[in-house]
Amino acid sequence: MRIRRCAFLFVELRERKVFDLERLLKGETGLANIREWFALAPHLENEVRLSIEELKILEGFSPTDWTSHLGSMPADELNTVNQLIEKGILIMEGSGEASRMDAVVRDTHWCGLPAVMHRFTRWHGVNTNEEERRFDEETDQRFLERLGSAPSVVQERTSTDSRQKLPRPAPTSLDRLLSSRATCRNFDNLHALSYEDFASTLYRVFGARAAAEIAPGMPILKRSCPSAGGLHPTEAYLLVQNVNGVGPGLYHYHPIDHALEPLRALDRQVAREHVERLIAGQQHFFDVHVLVVLASRFHRTFWKYRNHAKAYRAVILDAGHLSQTLYLTATELGLGVFVTAAVNEVDIEHAFGLDPLQEGPLAVCGFGVRAEARQELEFGPLGALWPDAKR
Ligand SMILES: Cc1cc2nc3c(=O)[nH]c(=O)nc-3n(C[C@H](O)[C@H](O)[C@H](O)COP(=O)(O)O)c2cc1C
Structure with a gap:
């Protein structure tokens, strides 16, 4: 069995708020911040949550060179390796969908960052009506209060009198x-x-x-x-x-x-x-x-x-x-x-x-x-x- 890391892997540290009863009882806000690592790998359809142990193990794998020397690894680390294979972040040579899609990323000659952007900004089953309705229901004034005024329509870099006015074309069919x-x-x-x-x-x-x-x-x-x-x-x-x-x-x-x-x-x-x-x-x-x-x-x-x-x-x-x-x-x-x-x-x-x-x-x-x-x-x-x- 030969293993290497997927071609591209970007990790993001995210924060989300969760309800925390203990904090509420202490008279605080009742909200706690939880920070989690997420892996964005363009060969996978979905992002994947990673533990610190998994991140640490990933440091030991190359995205180009295969490794087959896992025999000396302690059992708990081997366990983490298997988790990463299951998540599709570590690739087992020639096996499974993750391996096939990782080969597509490499063979198509993607650059990593745009590949992540392309893969993870796609929509599935989104209906924009809801958002449209919100805009429609909002009066112009409330809309402006929320967003502030729009940036100016023209970026003016000099005063009016220092501009060199250009002739307009005689109108044509174009x-x-x-x-x-x-x-x-x-x-x-x-x-x-x-x-x-x-x-x-x-x-x-x-x-x-x-x-x-x-x-x-x-x-x-x-x-x-x-x-x-x-x-x-x-x-x-x-x-x-x-x-x-x-x-x-x-x-x-x-x-x-x-x-x-x-x-x-x-x-x-x-x-x-x-x-x-x-x-x-x-x-x-x-x-x-x-x-x-x-x-x-x-x-x-x-x-x-x-x-x-x-x-x-x-x-x-x-x-x-x-x-x-x-x-x-x-x-x-x-x-x-x-x-x-x-x-x-x-x-x-x-x-x-x-x-x-x-x-x-x-x-x-x-x-x-x-x-x-x-x-x-x-x-x-x-x-x-x-x-x-x-x-
Ligand atoms: C990249 C791009 C995306 C656009 N997406 C939408 C859209 O999702 N829905 C829509 O009604 N119009 C869309 N438009 C059209 C713009 O709303 C439209 O160009 C703008 O209102 C100016 O009107 P005009 O094209 O008649 O000059 C898009 C235009 C561009 C260039």
């Missing part, structure tokens, strides 16, 4: 497009999105403008937006609700063939339930015609930027570029569009069969036909979208 971009929260559930608009949007945002092998073993794509290292790690997974000629269901978009890969057909009601769950209960998006999950295939970027502190940031930025391209593409077609980071990543992974360390959802976008009347709040610019509304 300005009209940029000015009419807005986040849509009112979709029309009575009319289907046309097949042509659906296909054009996917092509313009996610389709390959070119595909080439720049060196043997180095295939690249050219898309309408940039990507770190030209690697384009972002996959588009679709949840179709209401599109002419495409049944409700789950799909993957193939950027070179400009084709849909059907993954699972869903009936309309089940498709809607998926929408609700994936975007954490945000009702204003429920009627959207198509959801697009932006999922990063990490190994594609980390293959080049190995264990690189900036690589995770780069794949998130990639997703942001795709989102803005989708906004502009949909706006030009007169469609509504949105992006959200308030998503249930774990539910998305389950729905599409994604491994969180290999292919992780970073954001969800949606596009479709705008409703005729505005029910939900939008920041429609210049009164162009909803002439009757200030916001």
